[in-house]
Amino acid sequence: MNRPIKKVAIFCLALFAVLFVNANYIQVINASSYTSHPDNRRNLIYAFQNPRGQIIVDGKAIATSTPSTGTLKYLRQYTNGPVYAQATGYYSVNFGATSIEKAENPLLQGTDSRLATQQFLNQLEDKGKSGGSVVLTLNSKAQQAAYDGLANVDPGKEVEGAVVALDPKTGAILAMVSAPSFDPNSLATHNTTDEAKAANSLAADALQPELNRALAQTYPPGSTFKIITSAAAMDNGLNGAPVDENTVIPSPLNTLQLPQSNSTLSNDAGETCGDTTLINAFTLSCNTVYGQIGLDLGGTKLQTEAQKWGFNTTGPSVPMNASTSVFPQNISQAQAAQSAIGQFNVRMTPLQGAMMAATVANGGVMMAPYLIKQELDTKGNVMSTTGSKQLYNPITSAQAGELKDMMVSVVQNGTGTKAQINGVQVAGKTGTAQRGAGQNALAWFLAFAPANDPKVAVAVLVQDNNPNAGDVYGGSLAAPIAKNVIQAVLGSQ
């Protein structure tokens, strides 16, 4: 009977061999496919095992890792969370990461390959792993001013909006706010019930607090687009003659009849413009004059000009990606007239607005916007510093100078007087973009200051959904916010 017993022994050992081979398969060969499975909480547990790097603004950490009890060893906390929510994003246990927390995750987490040597040395010193930090370009005072400004437009009402402030010379983002905001701490909690509740209420909120309106949403620019229409006129000339700020544009007094259509363009508040200079039309934001320029130039030339300013090209990455600002293609004459005053299907992000103001401020050179100033290693030493980079050069410095004069005039004696600051020459352009029937207009204000040596360019967008809001002009709602942001930047220097 021994022969079959030996065979059974071989069979039993074969069973163990199968187990051994399979153990190799699931523990080594195929292990990574299991470890990377999104359902596998180990990644999360390991992610919270070590302190995450900080996000720093003006030398103060606005996102920190504090020791916590429980399976997850560190809790992510945000100081002044709602003010910086769109910049920092959140780092959540179950809902992933957004914004800088997502874009800079390898560095913050400490898995960035540039940190490898340091991590190894830290391990030798038995210090454990930790993350590197990110310094943002934000100016805390400007950020706070922008946040407060949007919050105080129509307190208690459903106000949406965005503010972007740039350093026109470098492209550094000094303020970036989207309203309404949210508290990233509510999503960073380790209490999964609270976390889910917060996520659900954010998802259910019709005002979409998580949406970063500054980058990710496009709006009709309204009269702020007249900056580009003016530039197009200067580039191409009108009726065969060159155009500068003092060129008189022949146009109707109150109402411009659009060709091949029943539509007309009229001036806000019934202003009379008529045959007036470009600078005067710009100062008063004459729709009839700019509509006429649109008719004279035609859609193609307007489109070409807009594209020089970055329209119809994928928005910049700051490192969060901005949406593409759009100027419509193959449009009729009537549509060209409407597009010339920033209506019809022209759409842009508030970031694009800030970049336009910054371009005029910077002598015609548009710098690439960026939010990350520096990356620090685990010991806080600077590992990399973001350099400024030219993005476009849509206009000559002479043209920029003329546009600057026109924008100064808007604030001095035009639609943007509410942005005036004592002792500082502010340049700006208002915009009041009409939307569908029953919807309040969008209030825009693009500005930079000081006009002679610009330190800050800003775009403010306010969408007041309160049906009783009254006049929602760019000059009345948006300009004061821009003024406060400009003052905050200038005051902190």
Next chain:
Amino acid sequence: MPMTSIPAGQAVPAPSEPYVPKRRNVEAVLLLFALVIGLFAYANVGQAATGKYPSNLATLGVEFGLALLAVHLVVRRFAPYADPVILPVAAMINGLGLVLIYRLDPYNEANNLVAKGGAASNQAIYTVLGLAVFAVIVIFLKDHRILQRYAYISALVGLFMIALPAVLPASISEVNGARSWIRLGGFSVQPAEFGKLLLVSFFAAYLHAKRDALALASRRVLGLYLPRGRDLGPILVCWAFAMLILIRETDLGVSLMFFGAFVIMLYMATERTSWLIFGLLLFVSGATAVANMSAHVMVRVDSWLHPFSDVTGRTRQLAQSLYAFANGGLFGTGLDRGYSYQIGFANNADFMLATVGEELGLLGLTALFIAYAIIVVRGLKTALLVRDPYGKMFAAGLASTFALQVFITAGGVMRVIPLTGLPMPFLAYGGSALMANWILVGLLIKISDAARRPLPPAIPLSDEMTQVVKA
């Protein structure tokens, strides 16, 4: 033996016993080694969890040391020729299991998966009881062949034990979809664990008695020896019984182990490959049919094929088990530094291997497989050495049943085969299984003692001429 002539009339010298080493000291050293491994692991868990050595490390060391010393002395006295490796290896796996249960306790207590106070203290009591049952077997079972006499009673009782949960109301017998328990008061028993031992004994006796009829009376068809119709009886009965377990208890594991053990023993008795093929075909076709009818079995097969199809529901445990193995990698995370507890229910029983895989890594897991394989191989070696056919069948049956259980359980949590729900022998939390496994080891010790014990010397024939009564 060379024939030496012994002068007539001289007394025949008493024959000396042939020298067979008893190897008891080897066993003692190995037992000490097993104890040290367990205590080391325990200290390791304490260090990792609290940064301190467990306060009762020394006390436990002495207590378990004394318990192991006691069983060692029992073996030394009552089974002096027993295999020296089986007992220490079993003790080592048992000790490791205790540590792992202790390690999982904090999570399981917090989630009400085990009673307050933890499962480890209970398992420690079961361990001592198991050692006691082992000692009782070694002391009181004078000869394993006695069991042969009770073959049919064993069969009856064994079948009864396996079948009992199926006929009891589900409120008493059902745990997590499988009806393989008897729960009364605070106690729960898995009678199949004991039933399997009795049935293996019965199979050994029965197949040994019928082997000639089964092996020789067969027709050769297409190169295979097909059994006669009437000889098919036993295999069909066993098959029907296995299917019954599957249908009524929805317990694929017990069913597979029971029928697998039978087919293997049938093969050992008859040496007919045809039986093996026949049995395998029967089981696979039967199980497939049942799987199509039973939702519980179907779910398990489906989870096996698509382990990530429902990671928060049906396939959660298997997926979690795979995550644990994968996270362990080559060297493991170290004791108490893994997250296998997320498997939840049965993380310290059927899924215990996942914790080994995660915290001790592929190296530790391989070592554990080798330990199991040592018990199996030593059992089969005993079967080769033992002289009586019943003993051969019994030892080989026990060893191969043990191997099957390890394979079915480990294969289930490692996704070689569908999850079946058997506890990992010696490692898993559970008194019935632990005691049944200690009985199994006790039986193997007893049989191996008989196998290696030298025969009483035969009275030598003398060369002296047969005395003729002279008138």
